[in-house]
Amino acid sequence: MTVEFSTELSAEHEAARNAYNAAFAEMEIGWHWDVETYLELLSDGSQPVHAFVERHRPHLLRAYSIDCLVNAIETTRHDLVRGASR
Numbered sequence: 659m660t661v662e663f664s665t666e667l668s669a670e671h672e673a674a675r676n677a678y679n680a681a682f683a684e685m686e687i688g689w690h691w692d693v694e695t696y697l698e699l700l701s702d703g704s705q706p707v708h709a710f711v712e713r714h715r716p717h718l719l720r721a722y723s724i725d726c727l728v729n730a731i732e733t734t735r736h737d738l739v740r741g742a743s744r
Contacts, residue, residue: 667693671700678706681735707731 699706
């Protein structure tokens with residue numbers, strides 16, 4: 659039996675992924691999430707930034723708390739989304 663996973667995002671998840679990428683660009687941190695990466699981060703139901711840092715950038719945890727990183731990125735993302743909706 660072969661299990662296939664979807665490589666498509668709902669419109670809501672695609673908008674969220676784009677907002678994260680905009681926040682990364684705004685913060686000049688050089689990250690970009692493609693669809694496959696975002697799906698992987700959503701797969702276990704955890705907070706995407708938290709999951710990404712733990713899985714792909716664990717060295718950052720030597721200098722920053724995970725809560726600080728998540729808060730900075732989420733605040734920037736929310737500010738950009740609010741600004742775009744005005």
